[in-house]
Ligand SMILES: Cc1cc2nc3c(=O)[nH]c(=O)nc-3n(C[C@H](O)[C@H](O)[C@H](O)COP(=O)(O)OP(=O)(O)OC[C@H]3O[C@@H](n4cnc5c(N)ncnc54)[C@H](O)[C@@H]3O)c2cc1C
């Protein structure tokens with residue numbers, strides 16, 4: 288079992304496959320390759336943090352596990368944060384582990400419009416999902432861990448008459464500590480730093496952490512390895528250089544915002560590299576109740592509805608956030624703001640994630656910096672308003688005494704007869720603070736090399752031995768949480784490599 | 788100097804109330820030093836800009852040609868409220884960052900958490916696997 292963390296000395300290795308990025312896609316691909324008997328090196332930009340290293344506060348999470356303090360921004364008419372992790376296990380360390388199968392309509396659309404997949408391909412994806420659910424202990428949130436916020440959402444949705452359900456998550460025996468976003472110290476969440484990465488090592492693989500890859504090494508149009516330099520996680524000081532030669536292939540899974548720029552930096556040429564960025568940007572609505580909700584007690588996310596996934600195109604779910612995040616989310620300043628925080632215990636926050644039509648672009652600047660151009664158009668803003676209004680109605684149906692819409696230009700709080708203010712709320716993206724955590728694209732799949740960067744097995748068109756195996760290949764939004772899809776695709780791509 | 792200015796702005800956002808302690812009762816100087824040392828350069832730059840912006844703009848909110856630190860506490864608070872709800876997006880945004888960074892300290896403080904029925908956070912270890 289070999290793990291190289293930050294070091295001053297240079298390092299050279301040779302393996303069958305190098306995998307860049309140890310998140311949902313990378314760890315799964317590396318694990319499948321190692322299970323198939325290949326020698327694998329898994330390279331991760333961030334450090335390896337075990338549960339005893341996890342932070343507790345949001346400050347600690349931003350410092351220790353978020354990618355670059357969470358300062359990624361989608362720039363358009365408004366500036367909306369993009370959140371991802373940078374550590375062994377990638378974003379699975381800080382996500383809520385919600386496990387949703389890839390919807391059939393989405394895959395049928397890929398086949399119809401992009402020539403991606405067929406029935407056998409789809410069946411293989413679902414079969415991988417069957418297995419992943421067993422391996423990662425996919426479990427419905429137990430009622431005793433759901434927390435009051437999720438129970439209220441279920442009650443409200445029933446009263447408003449739409450379907451909802453307790454979430455299924457890769458969590459074994461959740462105790463409802465509400466700390467998913469900082470990493471699960473209770474060892475209940477099956478994040479991939481605890482699951483697939485250790486197995487890669489047990490199968491003889493090598494893990495490099497604190498080791499951002501700088502380029503994929505190409506010989507002509509063949510990928511033959513990866514090089515980079517160790518980086519100390521706190522001081523960002525540079526350490527030794529490393530080169531990992533790959534006898535059989537290179538798998539890139541560095542996340543939507545990092546994979547395309549890495550390929551650009553490596554000299555991979557494709558006119559669509561970085562294009563086709565999509566997301567499910569989301570924001571929350573607080574309901575304030577006449578009794579304590581204590582949203583921080585219970586699963587961080589426990590309940591969801593996908594009834595409106597196709598029309599108008601959104602998902603609603605519960606999400607608990609700690610006081611320090613609420614403090615900046617509430618409007619106002621000074622005594623007024625602090626007085627508003629007095630409602631914290633009686634608040635429940637529910638979010639809408641918009642299945643946006645907007646398409647953006649990931650760019651790499653001259654100094655290697657990454658930026659994302661992305662802006663909502665009117666139809667997405669209309670979806671957003673509908674989702675927020677639905678949540679407000681659900682809160683009132685569940686007994687909220689007031690709702691805090693969090694929309695610039697609207698009153699701080701509204702009553703049950705004012706939900707139309709949200710429905711007719713501003714269409715300017717600048718009036719809202721949306722966060723994107725479900726990202727897609729940048730190296731999208733398409734059978735036709737003139738319309739997509741990769742084929743249906745993540746192989747970069749026009750190159751040999753170069754595969755992308757993360758959310759970057761996903762060519763459309765899904766309308767559901769993406770980790771299950773990303774992992775199943777990564778497994779299927781790895782199987783194809785092993786078959787070859 | 789920038790720490791002194793930041794302190795004055797942060798205290799305006801999170802003053803003491805009947806229910807909660809104010810941010811000035813918390814280890815604010817230590818927090819600022821830590822944040823400067825640990826944060827991403829872009830984040831620190833945004834914070835400094837937000838702080839300067841806060842102090843240089845009272846003329847446009849409370850119509851007084853003085854920096855915010857020279858205003859009375861009540862007027863400075865009115866200035867903070869007007870900035871954070873300003874109709875111009877690029878006025879609200881830098882102030883949002885300032886408020887967020889202050890909120891990370893204030894909202895995680897053990898006394899604030901205890902008033903909200905929450906146990907204090909254990910320390911963030913900041914450790915990782917070295918080998
Ligand atoms: C707060 C939050 C909650 C979420 N909740 C859920 C949920 O409950 N269910 C769900 O399905 N989805 C959820 N998601 C989304 C889901 O986690 C992501 O879609 C998924 O993890 C993306 O997988 P990935 O492999 O593309 O990238 P990631 O998981 O982000 O992994 C990419 C890894 O590559 C590393 N890397 C980047 N650049 C380099 C480089 N140059 N060299 C080496 N390594 C590099 C990064 O450090 C990172 O560790 C959530 C996301 C967030 C932010």
Ligand code: SF4
Pocket residue numbers: 458460461462463464465466467468470471472473474475476585586587
């Ligand atoms: S709610 Fe707590 S126990 Fe449950 S998975 Fe999240 S962090 Fe772990």
